[in-house]
Amino acid sequence: MEIVREVDALKARRATWPGPVGLVPTMGYLHEGHVELVRRARAENATVVVSIFVNPTQFGPSEDYGRYPRAFERDCAMLEAAGTDAVFSPAPAAMYPETFSSWVVVEGVTSRLEGASRPGHFRGVATVCNKLFNIVNPTRAYFGQKDAQQVAVIQRMVRDLNMNLDIVVVPTVREADGLAMSSRNSYLSAEHRAAAPVLYRALTVARAMRREGRDANAIRLKMAEVVRAEPLAVLDYVSIVNPSTFEETESLNGPSLAVLAVRFGATRLIDNMRLDE
Amino acid sequence: MEIVREVDALKARRATWPGPVGLVPTMGYLHEGHVELVRRARAENATVVVSIFVNPTQFGPSEDYGRYPRAFERDCAMLEAAGTDAVFSPAPAAMYPETFSSWVVVEGVTSRLEGASRPGHFRGVATVCNKLFNIVNPTRAYFGQKDAQQVAVIQRMVRDLNMNLDIVVVPTVREADGLAMSSRNSYLSAEHRAAAPVLYRALTVARAMRREGRDANAIRLKMAEVVRAEPLAVLDYVSIVNPSTFEETESLNGPSLAVLAVRFGATRLIDNMRLDE
Numbered sequence: 001m002e003i004v005r006e007v008d009a010l011k012a013r014r015a016t017w018p019g020p021v022g023l024v025p026t027m028g029y030l031h032e033g034h035v036e037l038v039r040r041a042r043a044e045n046a047t048v049v050v051s052i053f054v055n056p057t058q059f060g061p062s063e064d065y066g067r068y069p070r071a072f073e074r075d076c077a078m079l080e081a082a083g084t085d086a087v088f089s090p091a092p093a094a095m096y097p098e099t100f101s102s103w104v105v106v107e108g109v110t111s112r113l114e115g116a117s118r119p120g121h122f123r124g125v126a127t128v129c130n131k132l133f134n135i136v137n138p139t140r141a142y143f144g145q146k147d148a149q150q151v152a153v154i155q156r157m158v159r160d161l162n163m164n165l166d167i168v169v170v171p172t173v174r175e176a177d178g179l180a181m182s183s184r185n186s187y188l189s190a191e192h193r194a195a196a197p198v199l200y201r202a203l204t205v206a207r208a209m210r211r212e213g214r215d216a217n218a219i220r221l222k223m224a225e226v227v228r229a230e231p232l233a234v235l236d237y238v239s240i241v242n243p244s245t246f247e248e249t250e251s252l253n254g255p256s257l258a259v260l261a262v263r264f265g266a267t268r269l270i271d272n273m274r275l276d277e
Numbered sequence: 278m279e280i281v282r283e284v285d286a287l288k289a290r291r292a293t294w295p296g297p298v299g300l301v302p303t304m305g306y307l308h309e310g311h312v313e314l315v316r317r318a319r320a321e322n323a324t325v326v327v328s329i330f331v332n333p334t335q336f337g338p339s340e341d342y343g344r345y346p347r348a349f350e351r352d353c354a355m356l357e358a359a360g361t362d363a364v365f366s367p368a369p370a371a372m373y374p375e376t377f378s379s380w381v382v383v384e385g386v387t388s389r390l391e392g393a394s395r396p397g398h399f400r401g402v403a404t405v406c407n408k409l410f411n412i413v414n415p416t417r418a419y420f421g422q423k424d425a426q427q428v429a430v431i432q433r434m435v436r437d438l439n440m441n442l443d444i445v446v447v448p449t450v451r452e453a454d455g456l457a458m459s460s461r462n463s464y465l466s467a468e469h470r471a472a473a474p475v476l477y478r479a480l481t482v483a484r485a486m487r488r489e490g491r492d493a494n495a496i497r498l499k500m501a502e503v504v505r506a507e508p509l510a511v512l513d514y515v516s517i518v519n520p521s522t523f524e525e526t527e528s529l530n531g532p533s534l535a536v537l538a539v540r541f542g543a544t545r546l547i548d549n550m551r552l553d554e
Contacts, residue, residue, distance in 0.1 A: 007439060099522075101385040102403070102437035108378040126379070127438075134439040160379035161404075162284060162411040245376075 001080045003087045007095075010088050010135055017085070018046040020139035023165075025132050028052040028089075029069040030078050033173040033181035037142040038082040040170050049136050050079050052089040057096065058124030069186050088136065095131060104130045104161070106153050109246045113237055113259060114149045114270065122153050129154055130161070138165050146172040146180045148257060148272040149246055156244075172271070174200065180271045192264035195232040199262055202226040202238070203273035206258040210275040216240045216250050219258065219275075227262055236261035236268060240275065252276070278357040280364045284372075287365050287412055294362070295323040297416035300442075302409050305329040305366075306346040307355050310450040310458035314419040315359040317447050326413050327356050329366040334373065335401030346463050365413065372408060381407045381438070383430050386523045390514055390536060391426045391547065399430050406431055407438070415442050423449040423457045425534060425549040426523055433521075449548070451477065457548045469541035472509040476539055479503040479515070480550035483535040487552040493517045493527050496535065496552075504539055513538035513545060517552065529553070 004010045014021070022041030026034050034050075041048045052075055059065035072089065079087060104126040109115075115122050133141065143151050155167050173181045178200030179193075188196060202223040209219045220238055227235045242249045243257040252275060259272040281287045291298070299318030303311050311327075318325045329352055336342035349366065356364060381403040386392075392399050410418065420428050432444050450458045455477030456470075465473060479500040486496045497515055504512045519526045520534040529552060536549040 011441070099385075099433075100437050102381060102383045102434045104379065104438075105382050106379045108376075131437075131439050134441060137441065156376075157379045160377050160408075161381075162408050164288070164411060164414065 001076070001084050001087065003076065003089060005090055005094070007090060007135055010086075010090075011137075013086065014135075014137055020045045021047045021049060021136065022168075023132065023136045023138035023141045024048070024050045025129060025141060025143070026050060026052055026075075027054045027068065027183065028075050029071050029183040029186070030075045031173075031181045031183065031185075033144050033146065035078060035082050036173050037144060037170050038079060038084055040168065041140070041142050042083040044168070045139060047085050048083060049086045049088055049138065050084050051132055051136070052087055053095065053128070053132075055095075055124055055128040056092055057127060058121050060118055060120060063118070064184075069183055088132075095128070103127050104157060106156050106160075109149070109152045109156050109244075112246055112248075113239055113241075113261070117236060117261065117268075122150070125150055126153055126157050130157065130163075133158075133163055133165055140166045140168050142168045142170055144172060145169050146182065146271065148243060148259060152244055152246055178204070180269075182269060184267055184269065187267040188264060192232055192267065195230050196262075196264060196269060198227055198230040198233050199260060199269060199271040202260060203258055203271060206240075207273055207275055210252055210256075216252055216256070223258065223260060227260065232264055234263040236263055243274070278353070278361050278364065280353065280366060282367055282371070284367060284412055287363075287367075288414075290363065291412075291414055297322045298324045298326060298413065300409065300413045300415035300418045301325070301327045302406060302418060302420070303327060303329055303352075304331045304345065304460065305352050306348050306460040306463070307352045308450075308458045308460065308462075310421050310423065312355060312359050313450045314421060314447050315356060315361055317445065318417070318419050319360040321445075322416060324362050325360060326363045326365055326415065327361050328409055328413070329364060330372065330405070330409075332372075332401055332405040333369055334404060335398050337395055337397060340395070341461075346460055365409075372405070380404050381434060383433050383437075386426070386429045386433050386521075389523055389525075390516055390518075390538070394513060394538065394545075399427070402427055403430055403434050407434065407440075410435075410440055410442055417443045417445050419445045419447055421449060422446050423459065423548065425520060425536060429521055429523055455481070457546075459546060461544055461546065464544040465541060469509055469544065472507050473539075473541060473546060475504055475507040475510050476537060476546060476548040479537060480535055480548060483517075484550055484552055487529055487533070493529055493533070500535065500537060504537065509541055511540040513540055520551070 022045035024037045110122040177197045223238045238260040256275045261270045299322030301314045387399040454474040500515045515537040533552045538547045
C-alpha cells in the first residue's frame with residue numbers, strides 16, 4: 001500500500017493504475033463503517049484509493065476541527081488489511097493554498113437540517129469532494145448512507161456539474177445495539193454511549209409505524225417522543241424527507257427517509273432510515 | 278465536422294476521439310477572434326471541439342440573453358473551414374434541467390469591475406465552463422485575452438478545483454482601427470462603431486505612458502480623459518490591475534493590465550492591454 005501526500009504526485013500515480021478505480025473519501029479515525037466502504041470498493045475495482053483528509057472547510061468556527069480525532073498509523077494498518085492500494089493524505093495547505101477562493105455551492109438540498117444546523121458545512125463538503133474527484137479521477141466513489149444529506153448533496157453536484165464518476169451508497173454499519181458507526185462516537189462518555197442507541201430506536205419505531213400505515217406527522221411526533229424519553233438526549237431535529245431533495249414530505253407513498261440529529265452533551269449524532277424499504 | 282446536441286452523446290463520442298483534445302468554448306455568432314482560437318487549437322491538438330452555447334446563467338435579468346445574436350449555420354460553416362472536428366451545441370434545458378442547483382463560485386478575482394458591474398455573471402461563467410470541461414474532458418481549453426477577467430476567473434477555478442486541463446490564452450484580435458473583435462460589436466450603430474476605437478486609443482496611450490515611466494494614477498486619469506473626449510462614449514470603469522488577482526495595482530514594476538469598460542448607447546464594450554510587455 002502506497003501513501004501519497006502531494007496532489008501532483010497522486011495525479012502522476014493515477015495515470016499508472018489499472019482501472020476501474022474506486023475512491024473512498026474519509027476524514028480518518030476509521031471504523032467498521034469505513035472498512036465496509038473499502039470492502040465494497042475492493043470488490044468492484046482494480047485499484048482502491050482511500051483519502052484521509054480532515055477537511056477544515058466543512059467545520060464551522062465553533063465546531064471540532066482542531067480536536068477531531070486522528071489516528072493515521074492505525075488507519076493505515078486497517079486500510080492495508082482491507083486491501084487498499086493507495087492512501088492519499090494531503091496537508092491542508094496542499095488542498096487550500098493561501099490564494100484558494102473557489103467553492104462549489106449546492107442549493108436546495110442543503111437548505112435544511114444539517115445545512116441549517118451547520119452553515120457552510122456542505123459548501124466545504126462539496127468543494128473538497130469536487131477537488132478529490134478531480135485529483136483521483138475515480139470510476140466510482142463510495143459514501144455511507146449514514147450521512148444521507150451529504151450523499152444527496154454529492155449526487156446533486158455530480159449530476160449538475162456533469163462529473164465523470166458513479167456515486168455508490170453503502171448501507172450504514174451499526175454496533176450490536178443499533179448505534180450507527182461514527183468517528184464522533186469516540187467523544188461519548190460511558191453514560192452518553194449507553195443512551196445513544198435512542199436514535200436507532202426512534203428510527204425503528206418510525207419504520208414500524210410506516211408499515212402500519214401511520215402518517216408522516218404521527219411518525220415525527222412519535223420519534224420526538226422516543227428521543228425525549230431519554231434523559232441524556234437533546235433532540236436537535238427530526239424530519240421525514242424526500243431522500244433526493246431533502247424537502248419535508250407529507251406523502252409516504254414515494255421514497256421517504258426518516259432523519260434525526262440528537263445531542264449528548266457536546267456531541268451531536270445523526271442517523272437515518274428509509275421508511276419505504 | 279459532426280454536430281452533437283446531447284451531453285451523453287458528447288461523452289460517448291469523446292471516448293472515441295484521438296487526443297490531445299482542444300476545446301474552444303463560445304456563445305456563437307463567431308468572428309475572427311473565435312477563428313483565431315480555433316486555429317490555435319487546431320495547431321496544438323489531434324481533435325478540436327467548439328462549443329456553441331448562449332449560457333443563460335451568465336446574463337443578468339436586465340441583460341441581453343434573449344436578443345444575444347445567433348447565427349448557427351454561419352458559425353458552423355466558419356468552424357468547418359477552420360478545421361473543427363466537432364461542434365457541441367446543447368439546448369439550455371440539457372445543460373440546466375429544472376432540478377439544477379449547483380454552482381461554482383470564485384471569490385476575490387470576481388469582486389471588482391465586470392464582477393461588480395454584472396452581479397452573478399462570473400458565477401454563470403465559472404459554472405458553465407466547469408460543466409463543459411467535465412463533459413468534453415479537454416486536454417486544453419482556449420480563451421481570448423479580450424475577456425481578461427474571465428480568463429483570470431477560469432484559471433483560478435481550474436487551479437483551486439484541481440481540474441485536469443490547461444488553459445491557453447490567445448491574444449486579442451482587432452479590427453484595422455484597433456477595435457477588439459466582439460459579438461456585441463454587431464449592436465453598434467454606424468456612429469457608435471466609428472467612436473468605438475476610443476477603447477484601443479486609451480489603452481495604447483496607457484502603454485506609452487507606462488514606457489515613459491509614468492505612475493498608475495496618472496495613467497488612469499489620462500485613460501479616462503481620452504474616453505471622455507469622445508462625445509458618444511460613456512465611461513463605465515478604467516482600472517490598472519494585477520492580471521491574476523484583478524486587484525487594483527499602484528506598482529507598475531510587476532505584471533499590470535490596463536482594463537476599461539465603455540458604453541455606447543445600450544452597448545457596453547470592454548478591452549484591456551498588458552502594460553509590462
